[in-house]
Amino acid sequence: MAAEHSGEATPAPYLLEARDVSRAFPGVQALDRVRLSLRRGEVLAVVGENGAGKSTLMKILAGVERLDSGTVLLDGRPLRLGGVQEAQRLGIVLIHQELNLAENLDVAGNIFLGREPRRGGFLGLVDKRIYADAEPITRRLGLDSSPRAPVAGLSIGQQQLVEIARALSLDSRVLIMDEPTSSLTQRETDRLFDVIRDLKRGGLSVLYISHRLKEVEEIADRVVVLRDGRNAGELQHDQISHEAMVRLMVGRELKQFFRRTHVPPAGNVPPVLRVERLRLDVGTGQPISFSLRGGEIVCLAGLIGAGRSELAETLFGLRRPLSGEVFLDGRPVRVGSPAEAIAHGVFLLPEDRRSQGLVLEASVKANVTLASLQRVSRLGLINPPRERALARDLCQRLNVHTPSVDKTVGLLSGGNQQKVVLAKWLTRSPRLLIVDEPTRGVDVGAKTEIYGLMDRLAGQGTAILMISSDLEEVLGMSDRVLVMHEGRLAGELPREDLSEEAVMHLATGGGHGS
Amino acid sequence: MRKLAGIGLFLLVLYGSLLIANEGARSAENHYNLGRDIGKYGLISLGAGLLIISGGIDLSIGSVVGLSATVLVILLTEKGWSPLLAMLATLLVGCVIGLVHGVLVTKLRVQAFVMTLCGLFIYRGLARWLAGDKAMSLGRGFPAFWRDWLYRSRAVFGLPMSLVILLVIAGVAAVFLHRSVYGRYLSAIGSNERAVRYSGIATDRYKMLAYVLCSVLAAFYGILFVMETNQVQPSSDGNFLELYAIAGAVLGGCSLRGGEGTVVGILIGTAILQLLGNLVLMWGIPSALEYTVIGGALLLGAILDESLRRGEGRRARGAKEGEKEKQEEEQKDHKPA
Ligand SMILES: Nc1ncnc2c1ncn2[C@@H]1O[C@H](COP(=O)(O)OP(=O)(O)OP(=O)(O)O)[C@@H](O)[C@H]1O
Ligand SMILES: [Mg+2]
Numbered sequence: 070m071a072a073e074h075s076g077e078a079t080p081a082p083y084l085l086e087a088r089d090v091s092r093a094f095p096g097v098q099a100l101d102r103v104r105l106s107l108r109r110g111e112v113l114a115v116v117g118e119n120g121a122g123k124s125t126l127m128k129i130l131a132g133v134e135r136l137d138s139g140t141v142l143l144d145g146r147p148l149r150l151g152g153v154q155e156a157q158r159l160g161i162v163l164i165h166q167e168l169n170l171a172e173n174l175d176v177a178g179n180i181f182l183g184r185e186p187r188r189g190g191f192l193g194l195v196d197k198r199i200y201a202d203a204e205p206i207t208r209r210l211g212l213d214s215s216p217r218a219p220v221a222g223l224s225i226g227q228q229q230l231v232e233i234a235r236a237l238s239l240d241s242r243v244l245i246m247d248e249p250t251s252s253l254t255q256r257e258t259d260r261l262f263d264v265i266r267d268l269k270r271g272g273l274s275v276l277y278i279s280h281r282l283k284e285v286e287e288i289a290d291r292v293v294v295l296r297d298g299r300n301a302g303e304l305q306h307d308q309i310s311h312e313a314m315v316r317l318m319v320g321r322e323l324k325q326f327f328r329r330t331h332v333p334p335a336g337n338v339p340p341v342l343r344v345e346r347l348r349l350d351v352g353t354g355q356p357i358s359f360s361l362r363g364g365e366i367v368c369l370a371g372l373i374g375a376g377r378s379e380l381a382e383t384l385f386g387l388r389r390p391l392s393g394e395v396f397l398d399g400r401p402v403r404v405g406s407p408a409e410a411i412a413h414g415v416f417l418l419p420e421d422r423r424s425q426g427l428v429l430e431a432s433v434k435a436n437v438t439l440a441s442l443q444r445v446s447r448l449g450l451i452n453p454p455r456e457r458a459l460a461r462d463l464c465q466r467l468n469v470h471t472p473s474v475d476k477t478v479g480l481l482s483g484g485n486q487q488k489v490v491l492a493k494w495l496t497r498s499p500r501l502l503i504v505d506e507p508t509r510g511v512d513v514g515a516k517t518e519i520y521g522l523m524d525r526l527a528g529q530g531t532a533i534l535m536i537s538s539d540l541e542e543v544l545g546m547s548d549r550v551l552v553m554h555e556g557r558l559a560g561e562l563p564r565e566d567l568s569e570e571a572v573m574h575l576a577t578g579g580g581h582g583s
Numbered sequence: 584m585r586k587l588a589g590i591g592l593f594l595l596v597l598y599g600s601l602l603i604a605n606e607g608a609r610s611a612e613n614h615y616n617l618g619r620d621i622g623k624y625g626l627i628s629l630g631a632g633l634l635i636i637s638g639g640i641d642l643s644i645g646s647v648v649g650l651s652a653t654v655l656v657i658l659l660t661e662k663g664w665s666p667l668l669a670m671l672a673t674l675l676v677g678c679v680i681g682l683v684h685g686v687l688v689t690k691l692r693v694q695a696f697v698m699t700l701c702g703l704f705i706y707r708g709l710a711r712w713l714a715g716d717k718a719m720s721l722g723r724g725f726p727a728f729w730r731d732w733l734y735r736s737r738a739v740f741g742l743p744m745s746l747v748i749l750l751v752i753a754g755v756a757a758v759f760l761h762r763s764v765y766g767r768y769l770s771a772i773g774s775n776e777r778a779v780r781y782s783g784i785a786t787d788r789y790k791m792l793a794y795v796l797c798s799v800l801a802a803f804y805g806i807l808f809v810m811e812t813n814q815v816q817p818s819s820d821g822n823f824l825e826l827y828a829i830a831g832a833v834l835g836g837c838s839l840r841g842g843e844g845t846v847v848g849i850l851i852g853t854a855i856l857q858l859l860g861n862l863v864l865m866w867g868i869p870s871a872l873e874y875t876v877i878g879g880a881l882l883l884g885a886i887l888d889e890s891l892r893r894g895e896g897r898r899a900r901g902a903k904e905g906e907k908e909k910q911e912e913e914q915k916d917h918k919p920a
Contacts, residue, residue: 387781406780406785407780407781407782407783408780408783408784408785410783411783412783417781419781424775424777424778425777425778425781426778426781427775427778428771428774428775428778428779428842429774429775430774430775430842430843431770431771431774431842435767435771439767439771439778439779439782439784440782440783440784442764442767443764446763446764449763449764449765450758450762450763450764451762451763451764451767493782
């Protein structure tokens with residue numbers, strides 16, 4: 070299908086414009102006459118709760134999804150997009166919320182996938198030039214892995230940088246970023262923002278989606294708020310503030326940041342978890358020692374690739390340590406598999422919901438009850454009404470937005486998928502809960518709910534180890550912060566010494582803390 | 584649900600065209616034979632189907648049938664075992680084979696396709712070696728009591744016994760797959776093993792179970808086979824059966840990507856395959872073309888399935904005005920997970 074341009078050639082006020090765009094899915098009106106307009110050289114942020122329709126709108130603009138009604142205009146001319154290639158040819162590039170990398174290829178191979186310079190005529194050999202070409206882009210973004218590194222071995226954050234690099238390597242006029250920073254740490258985010266500002270000066274327009282409102286305050290020139298698939302309001306540059314955005318998003322006031330209500334027990338409580346000279350199978354393999362008391366929320370901070378997820382996976386029995394010991398409630402344990410970890414009361418909320426957390430083709434119900442089917446079954450037979458009731462209850466407690474618990478979980482919005490993964494553990498009472506990016510892609514309201522849940526669990530004596538690249542979250546939630554750098558513990562910061570600067574100093578390898 | 588209705592309809596059409604073929608096709612005798620074959624083939628399709636749903640595959644089914652039939656004949660003739668004991672031992676052979684597949688696939692991470700392809704060669708060779716590479720006859724025939732009871736009897740509503748056995752096993756399998764915790768794990772493993780493992784479920788155990796079920800059902804087929812023929816030809820008996828088993832499961836809606844499929848679907852798929860064979864015979868189509876007809880039907884099924892999928896997507900996208908579609912979708916959503 071060809072893009073249809075019509076009308077006269079007067080310079081349009083907007084580069085890209087969506088007029089009364091609607092789109093329905095079975096059971097949901099994802100978009101209802103949504104309007105949006107993007108100026109040249111502008112960073113326009115789109116915010117809204119999980120399931121508000123942000124990703125759907127972006128997919129429509131980028132030619133990935135169809136619209137039911139309404140028009141999209143480029144340069145003031147109506148545009149009928151037939152597909153991604155065509156949108157890209159017209160200069161509209163989308164970075165998807167979920168990762169879409171070819172796991173078998175290396176970094177450069179992914180960046181130039183489909184646009185490889187060829188040589189050898191009909192043999193179609195890929196020119197080695199891609200490695201040299203990839204280098205400057207990855208360096209600019211602060212991706213420290215080689216262009217020849219297979220992406221399967223990269224962390225989620227690094228993979229996200231590869232996605233961004235791929236988009237940057239395309240010649241674009243409109244760059245759409247759907248939660249590009251959801252697993253990036255402060256440093257990579259800062260770099261990305263530098264890049265965005267550069268591009269903006271070059272006349273590029275950016276559509277930016279994020280649930281990290283602080284980022285939006287920092288980078289956006291204007292904010293469009295969606296609520297339940299409708300326009301809920303717009304904020305000009307000088308009106309942008311955390312409170313204003315939240316008010317439009319949820320339709321009511323919400324306090325600035327979650328406050329912990331439970332304080333960890335003072336004094337000499339025996340630790341729930343003690344790790345002695347544990348050497349991970351990644352990085353420098355230097356021994357790690359630390360301990361965690363019940364009721365404490367300890368955060369593991371660090372840059373991406375610092376070995377935080379690897380430590381979590383080792384404690385959950387997914388990786389073998391090279392050496393060292395782990396004690397739970399004073400007893401030495403060897404955790405060989407997740408099943409054993411769970412038997413010991415150790416639970417993990419994994420980092421990558423799609424590949425590690427969810428059975429995407431199955432229903433919401435089947436996913437939330439997967440780890441607690443015993444509760445709703447007798448003699449191995451599932452009792453469907455009880456399962457349904459349990460699923461409904463779990464979804465309600467985390468406010469999962471879905472028309473029914475029978476909906477295929479892969480069709481939920483990203484943040485709602487994250488809530489489903491978390492809901493799975495709500496029936497258990499863990500001794501040690503490891504959460505890896507618990508609020509990745511989750512909206513403000515749900516974040517508060519997740520924080521409240523963690524706070525409650527801590528109040529019941531659970532030790533919580535939290536991995537997060539969201540500094541605001543780290544500062545707000547933790548009793549203590551352990552900072553990792555290149556596979557080792559770079560230092561520890563008690564709550565009173567916590568500050569953005571202190572964490573960043575240690576995370577970038579700058580000497581020991583207190 | 585829609586898929587099941589589709590293949591069910593196809594089955595009815597085939598059956599209708601069988602009925603109008605000729606007198607012989609309509610006869611009770613032909614129906615009896617058809618039922619008996621469906622009963623036998625259904626067993627292996629069921630085994631293959633459960634395995635496919637769990638994300639595995641078994642290419643060795645035919646060789647396992649050959650080996651177990653050979654073992655059974657040897658135990659009954661040369662070793663003089665009692666029939667019951669010999670049959671149990673034969674099932675045990677299937678069990679051990681399945682366990683070996685399961686262990687090698689889960690613990691040593693051998694790919695299922697490769698593992699069972701090796702099995703296809705290994706068990707065929709073993710069977711020939713055990714039998715001295717020649718056909719073996721049961722002599723006096725299979726002990727009458729067992730043969731009459733398990734194979735020839737029409738005790739239940741005049742149905743062939745193998746069909747009755749299949750229906751009983753399928754009933755148990757349906758409860759297992761669609762209603763039990765284990766079946767839920769099995770199909771979830773088929774679509775994302777990692778997520779299931781991360782949920783604290785010992786996934787290897789369930790995968791092994793699927794391999795064992797598949798091979799035990801193949802061994803059972805071997806027993807029925809000996810009852811039917813009173814002899815075994817180790818070099819060829821059971822050849823290609825794995826392909827029939829897999830074809831039945833796939834026609835019945837099991838996706839080779841794993842995680843998808845129903846017991847009823849597998850039964851319908853098996854019945855379609857057998858009906859096709861019977862139709863070729865009854866309509867006087869050259870029997871040389873039988874495989875071609877089956878292959879064509881399978882291909883057609885695959886194409887229809889894929890376009891149905893896409894059609895559903897398209898309809899869902901156009902669902903803006905249609906309350907009707909919404910209702911349809913809801914019905915679809917209520918199918919058993
Ligand atoms: N392919 C699909 N099929 C069915 N429903 C869908 C599909 N894609 C999206 N939806 C539904 O449309 C609604 C909007 O989803 P969308 O992904 O646009 O939300 P979002 O604003 O990006 O949320 P998040 O912040 O969680 O990413 C959700 O209710 C979602 O379940
Ligand atoms: Mg989204």
